[in-house]
Amino acid sequence: MKKELLFAFTAFFFMSLSAITGAYALEKEEVETVIYNNKLDYFHDGTLETIQLKGIAAKEDKKSFKELALEVYDSTGTKKSAQIEGGYHPTLQMVDIDKSKNQAMLLKVLTDEKGSNAANYLYTFAHKELKELALPELPGITSEFKADYKAELTIEGLKTYSFNLVERKERYEKLGIYRKGQLNEPTEMMVQPYSSLTTMIYHHKPAFKGKQKICGVADSDTIAYMETIWTRSNNKWKLEKIKMKEISKKL
Incomplete structure (x- = not known):
């Protein structure tokens, strides 16, 4: 009986050792x-x-x-x-x-x-x-959905952009965002981080061109793309240009 127990313990020990060695080997495979x-x-x-x-x-x-x-x-x-x-x-x-x-x-x-x-x-x-x-960043941005399937995005101290979302009426009504054109509750748009940030020359100066997506109720609900051009001097970013491209899309 003792021999059988010793054999079982020995087998278990070597199986455990093999498993540990295998796991270690897997970790070592990381290249x-x-x-x-x-x-x-x-x-x-x-x-x-x-x-x-x-x-x-x-x-x-x-x-x-x-x-x-x-x-x-x-x-x-x-x-x-x-x-x-x-x-x-x-x-x-x-x-x-x-x-x-x-x-x-x-x-x-x-x-x-x-x-x-x-x-x-x-x-x-x-x-x-x-x-x-720090990457170039716009000052405070606020946004909200409005009655009659509209939305606004305001860039502090710069400009307010208005969006017509009537093409999304059916989808927004089904989601409960609107009820007969009236907003059910305060809802904001989402401004995504830069999906693209590339270098360029702007008025003979090095510059960055950024592209950000503005979404509605989901990441796939693209309302607009915002493009910005930035230059840098004295360790500070300067916004040179901003362009908003609204997307017409039926969901």
């Missing part, structure tokens, strides 16, 4: 991929810095990265790094944001596989410190 690698004279002092974007693929979805890291090595090999939230198709671009000698790093990570939403990040390596810069 870090270098997505972007660039050597450049960032400070224009004759030495090279290395900029890398690395990622670890998600096990459940090989098309996405569960972790991302921006790493910058100076000429002595000293590393500065920043952890970035994972996602799909990450890209890194060196950009000039204010006509300075030192460029910034613009990162874009899609937050869904379709590419309809994205997260954008902007970093600099000034004074050999990796620092995240």
